[in-house]
Amino acid sequence: MDDELQERVEREAEKHALLNAVKHESDADVGAIMGPLMGDNPDFRPHGDEIPGVIGGVVGRVNDLEYEEKRERLEELAPEELEEIEAEEEEDEHDLPSLPNADEYDEVRMRVAPNPNGPWHVGHARMPAVIGTYKERYDGWFCVRFDDTDPETKRPDLDAYDAILEDLEYLGFEPDDVYRASDRLETYYDHARELIELDGAYTCSCSGDEFSELKNSGEACPHRDKDAETVKEEFEAMVDGEYESGEMVLRVKTDIEHKNPALRDWVAFRMIDTPHPREEASEYRCWPMLDFQSGIDDHLIGITHIIRGIDLQDSAKRQQFVYDYFGWDYPEVVHWGHVQLDAYDVKMSTSTISELIEEGELDGWDDPRAPTIKSLRRRGIRGEAIVDAMVELGTSTSDVDLAMSSIYANNRDLIDDETDRRFLVREGNQVPLAGDPPAEANPPLHPDHEDRGVREIPVGDSVLLEPEDLPDDDAEDRRVWLKGLGCFRFDDGVLEYTDDDIDVVRDEGVDVIHWVPAEESVPVRMRTMDGDVRGRAEPAVGDLEADEMVQFERVGFVRIDRQDDDETVVYYAHA
Template structure:
């Protein structure tokens, strides 16, 4: 082997060793690089017996470098291959794809534009989760803009403005700015006047049925060619409230023969007699349609990227006509499909949930049976778990199914190590004890954290067990292990204490069950998606603070909501079931 070939082999070995080490963030391995080395350099194969010996020394020198030095050296030898590794790292780092043409903008600016007709259901969390994640990724900007310019069919709820901001805070995001479209009517009027002057809009008094017939046949409305001065006067009369609802609209002049009838001369402003619930906006009667209002605001707020449902593709096309008149550049648009949610019997719809609350079928927006963020919050689910699950859905244009189990899994990772254990027996049977068992049970507060100590549970003369855990008295083996207490055997209707030797569990398969003492047990009502579950908890649960999370062993996580007493002073603890 001549010196030139040897030098080339050493150089190629070094490159592949660096690629291996940087990609896996570990030391390079001679065996791991031989395949790629020979594949890239087939002429090395005739020297296959000699190359491992050469490679060993080169790989050793590579492994003597720290990670940053390896990366710098790889950039010198193979910048293109390093760029590929970095691209893979970027892809692995983010569940979300890159925003289109993000490098073309000095700052990424996005908006979350809720209709404030009620607090958010679970599906609403997807938008702020994704937008907030993009803001962090690109060091960008996002605002909340309440699109509240429909005081009639999607009438705003005055309490929803703050409720939505609270939901956003729960998810872990704070907007850079907050706007209410109903505060910006004069801005929309100014742009409408300018559009009229550009010949891009006209007032129309056709009935909805009349215009629909004309539109669907591709015929122009008879009002389309009004002179600009007349249009301005009639629009001013609309603003002054001189027309009744349905009597006059302002239309954007598009293409009356456009292949999509939905885009033909669409309505930009209409008259609404129902006063807006906000006092500041209650005097207005001429209201912009969402496509006009949102299109103008997106430009004025400098929005660079819009994320919206695939069903709203026509919105971008309608707004495109307005942008063309004003010579504006339309933002980048990402369309995605709808989110379908499992686990709930209640439909994920703000109007449906609101109706059920009004009818008394649900206790409120935080009822555990309601698929709302307020409900998840009261159940003890962390906002960041919801964000993680939502971001994991990506931005596919297909409809996606969100399994609540994905939120539960993310939340479990967040709370499991922090949450102490307790016993809760659902609708249990009381069973007497016999055989001189210990006077006190001391199960650990957390099995993985001995430093937290143990619970002190007085045992008494009898215990409560769940019905399915009680042994069949006719079975051959009626033994049980009461967790934290010891081994028992069912005899003549009583549990007789038998042993404290855990080998009966480890080697003989005796069932381990949870329990509570009959004396001192705490009545507990646990609220769940399926309805309320009643039972009894161990005595220490009565001392837990509201909002504290526990894991009821063999049942699941729960959030302590409150301790209450009825008129007869019978205490009851109320907990909200979090998840398994």
């Protein structure tokens, strides 16, 4: 090997040793860099027997450097390769992949575009969770745009506009702007007029079946070649409400022989007789289809990145025809699969939930049995717990399963440390006490925080226990440890105080059980996903304020909903 070749080998070996060391944040390894080195430099291969001896010293010198020195030296030798490593490192810091071509825009601008036909179900949380997270990551911008231009089949619910914004706030995000598409009809009309001038649209009075037959056979509609003046006049008649529903539509001219029939001369505007529920929009009868309205708005609002379901891939293709007519650049698009949710008997569908509420099967959108964001909020689930679970799903094009257990685990991490403990006995058996037990029990408010103090639970003459906690008739050891009170032996339907030390729990396996005093306990109605559960809790629960979180020991976390005259109502969150 001559001196010139050896110098090249050493230089390339240093680069590959630095790449290996920086990427893995460890010492470089001769064996690990041999393959890449020889792959990048095929002319080294005839000297394969000599190469290891040459690069061994180089690797040793690289490994003597501090980590930051390695990065600095790599930036000198191979700045582009270092950028790739840094991009991979940044990717690893996030649950979400980088947005496509995000660095090519002055500002990443996104939109959450709900149909306000009802409050959000749990699946709806994915969009704001991901878009809000991207906004924070890129210091970007996002708006809420209510796509409410279908006053008939997806009729808006007037209460849903504010309800959705409240859900968004609960999830931890604030939009930079809010739009209602039903306020923007004149804007869509103006762009339709311009599209007609560009010979990009025509009015069509074919019935749905007639056009479908033509479309599927790749034949042009007989109205396709109308002159522009006629199209303008008929469109203005549509705007003025002179046609009835189904009598006239405005179609975008595409490719009538396109391989995908769904893209052939699609409808941009149609007539709807049903008035819009918003008074401001109630006089309009000519309404844009979502693909037209959304496409126009995305450009005018300056949206750079759209996230939408994989089932809406045709929307981008339809809208591209309009963008081509106007000479606009289409935003970047990320398609993802659907979220499928476990743990609920009720279908995750706005229309289904609405029907169940109307039929009285559910109390409302915040019924604990409803798979809605309002229900989770009332149960004491924090918005952050939902967002983290949604972000962890990523943006895969495959359908993804969301286990409610992941939301519960996130919420538990958020609330466990700050939530005090209490006792609740469900459908308890009343058992007399004997043997002179203490008059008051003092279990800790929180097992990990002695500084918070203890509870003061009066004992009385009898306690309530859950039936399964009572020792079986044939049990060899009939002792139980009433938590915070002491050891008792259960005989002949009575709990006899034994005054045994806590060592009987550790050394002899005596069960620790929860309990409440029979006389002074307070009635509780616990609302759960499986229906209401009745029970009684230690007295102090009756004094807790609404919205406080409590962990009923051996039962689970609950949110105090209200104090009624005859009971405390709580909503069950999770175990």
